[in-house]
Amino acid sequence: MVRAARHDRLLRLVRTEGVIVVSRAAASLGVTEVTIRRDLAELAEAGLLERVHGGAVLPSPAGPGAPRARPALRIGFLTPNVTYYFGAVIKGAESAASALGYRLIYGAHFSRTTTELRRLDQLGQLDVDGLIVTPGHESEAKLATYQRLDEISTPLVVCERPLSFPDLQVERDRVSSDHAYGALLGLQHLASLGHHRVTWVSVPTATFAALEQGVTRARATVDLDLQDLGCALPWEAGRPQAKAIVRVLDAIERHDSTALFIHSDIQAVTVLEAVLERGWRVPEDLTLLTYDDELAADASIPISAVSPAKRELGTRAVELLHRRIEDRTHSAPIEQAMLLPRLQVRASSGPPRRHPLERQE
Numbered sequence: 152m153v154r155a156a157r158h159d160r161l162l163r164l165v166r167t168e169g170v171i172v173v174s175r176a177a178a179s180l181g182v183t184e185v186t187i188r189r190d191l192a193e194l195a196e197a198g199l200l201e202r203v204h205g206g207a208v209l210p211s212p213a214g215p216g217a218p219r220a221r222p223a224l225r226i227g228f229l230t231p232n233v234t235y236y237f238g239a240v241i242k243g244a245e246s247a248a249s250a251l252g253y254r255l256i257y258g259a260h261f262s263r264t265t266t267e268l269r270r271l272d273q274l275g276q277l278d279v280d281g282l283i284v285t286p287g288h289e290s291e292a293k294l295a296t297y298q299r300l301d302e303i304s305t306p307l308v309v310c311e312r313p314l315s316f317p318d319l320q321v322e323r324d325r326v327s328s329d330h331a332y333g334a335l336l337g338l339q340h341l342a343s344l345g346h347h348r349v350t351w352v353s354v355p356t357a358t359f360a361a362l363e364q365g366v367t368r369a370r371a372t373v374d375l376d377l378q379d380l381g382c383a384l385p386w387e388a389g390r391p392q393a394k395a396i397v398r399v400l401d402a403i404e405r406h407d408s409t410a411l412f413i414h415s416d417i418q419a420v421t422v423l424e425a426v427l428e429r430g431w432r433v434p435e436d437l438t439l440l441t442y443d444d445e446l447a448a449d450a451s452i453p454i455s456a457v458s459p460a461k462r463e464l465g466t467r468a469v470e471l472l473h474r475r476i477e478d479r480t481h482s483a484p485i486e487q488a489m490l491l492p493r494l495q496v497r498a499s500s501g502p503p504r505r506h507p508l509e510r511q512e
Contacts, residue, residue, distance in 0.1 A: 157182070157190050161207075162199060171206045172224070175278070204477070226472060227274035228283045229258045229267070230310075235417070235445055236461065237285070240310070243465030244283065251473050253280075262287035267296050271303075281306040281472045288357030306475040310468045312357060314487070324475055325487040326467045328459040330358050333492035334365025335372075337412050337440050337457045340494055342373045345502045346410040346438060350403050352380040353414040362414060362442065378406045384418050392418070396425050403437070409503035414442040420450045423499070427451075434501030444495055453497035460490045 157180055164179075165171050171191065177184045191207045194200045200207045226248060230237040241257065248255050258274060260267035267287055274282060282305050286296040297314070300307060300323065309325045341349050351366055353359050359382060370377060380402060384395050399422070403411060413419045419441035423433065431437050433452050441447050444458035467488055474483060 154190065157186075158194060161187075161190055161194065165200055165207060165209055170203075170208050171200070172280075173206050176206070205479070224253050224280040224476070225256055225277070226253050226281045226283060226469065227256050227258065227277065227279040229260060229270050229274060230285045231262050231287060232259050233257055236443060239461035240465040240468075243462035243467075244469050245465070246462075247466040247469035247473075251469065253469065253473070260287060264295055268299060271296070271299055275303070275305070279305065281308075281476050283308045283310050283468045283472055285310045286312050288355075306472055306478075308468050308472045308475070311464060313361075322485055324471045324485055326464060326471055327487075327489055328461075328464060329489040329491050330361035330459070331365035331368065333442065333457045333459060334362040334412075335368050336365075336492060336494055337442065338366070338369040338373055338375060338377070340455070340496070340500070341410045341412065341438065341440060342375055344410075344438065344500060347374065347503070348376045348378070348406055348408045349410045349412060350378040350380060350399070350406060350408040351412045352383050352399055354384045354386050354418060355382040356386075356415070358414065358442075376406075378402065378408060384413075386417075388421075392421070393425075396422055400425060400429060408437070410438040410440065412440045412442075416441040416443050416445055416447040416450075416454060416456060419454055420446050423450055423452060423454065433499050436504055438501055438503070439499040448495070448497065450499075452499050455497045455500040456495045457492050458495050459492045463490055 160180060161171060161176065164176065173184050173187050173191070177187045180187070191200065191202055195202045195207065198210060201210045228241065228244060230240070233241060241255075245255055256274065256277060256279060258270040260270050264287065271284070282303065284296075284300060284307065286309070300309070307323050309323050311327050312325075313327075314323065314325055338349065338351075353362060366377070366379060369375060380399060383399055385391050411422070413422060419439065423439060426433060426437055426439070433439055439454050441454050441456045444456035447454035447456040467490065471486060471488070474486070
């Protein structure tokens with residue numbers, strides 16, 4: 152396509168859409184980005200448009216150089232859900248996106264592989280300028296998704312998930328909570344209160360492997376007799392969960408634990424009611440600590456919680472993606488950030504009960 156024809160197409164494009172994005176224009180016209188930048192420079196010199204970072208817009212009525220809003224680029228954000236846990240992540244992402252002039256487009260896959268891959272394809276068809284993706288938690292599903300992510304040329308940030316597999320190392324920007332640190336922080340809190348016999352239990356989620364790393368670290372560094380029940384609680388409410396809770400409370404009684412650390416707080420709220428129904432007092436007979444901090448503060452007895460920095464996670468993901476989108480020379484190093492969770496101490500925390508023999512004395 153000759154230069155005059157390209158100039159005509161570019162002017163029609165900016166008049167109809169209000170903005171020219173260099174990468175899109177180059178793909179549409181079948182030329183290089185260098186050619187498009189040269190064309191835009193010539194049109195700007197003629198006063199027909201105004202250059203902005205990454206493209207061009209119509210000339211400002213106030214003249215060249217006058218303040219102008221950034222072109223509204225779009226970010227696709229694919230998460231397991233848009234409510235529990237990720238609702239706060241999304242709020243942080245929305246705030247950062249608004250400040251940087253981006254528009255977020257959401258998708259949820261509910262940890263189903265086929266849905267996840269389909270949502271990725273749908274976001275790709277929308278021609279978004281960047282992607283933030285939190286894959287599902289099943290290892291096979293994650294591997295299939297990460298293989299797809301490895302093929303995507305769009306700027307991408309992986310949020311709240313690992314990047315390494317036995318046969319695949321995904322070289323992408325990443326931001327995640329340090330859940331291993333969070334588990335260690337929680338067990339250190341219980342030890343600081345004087346608890347020695349502690350029970351740990353979880354639901355089977357993507358977070359579990361990292362939490363177990365923290366539990367292992369605590370075994371080596373904290374003076375605890377730790378009963379690790381692993382993923383003994385199901386996600387689903389109803390009879391299976393009720394039976395599992397009974398087994399957990401029986402295990403606590405056999406172990407003579409004075410504290411329970413439980414992931415997540417959906418289960419913690421239910422366990423709290425079961426504990427009270429047994430006639431146990433919280434925290435006098437059993438200190439209760441949870442992970443995630445979504446519902447813990449609103450329980451009948453506010454539950455202490457290790458709280459990942461979820462809003463900050465969304466903010467940082469957008470900032471990392473913005474950095475990658477702006478990296479026109481593709482020279483910026485890959486960045487992988489870890490955010491430390493915080494401890495929220497509430498009414499469910501207290502020192503351990505005295506042993507019955509000590510009470511008699």
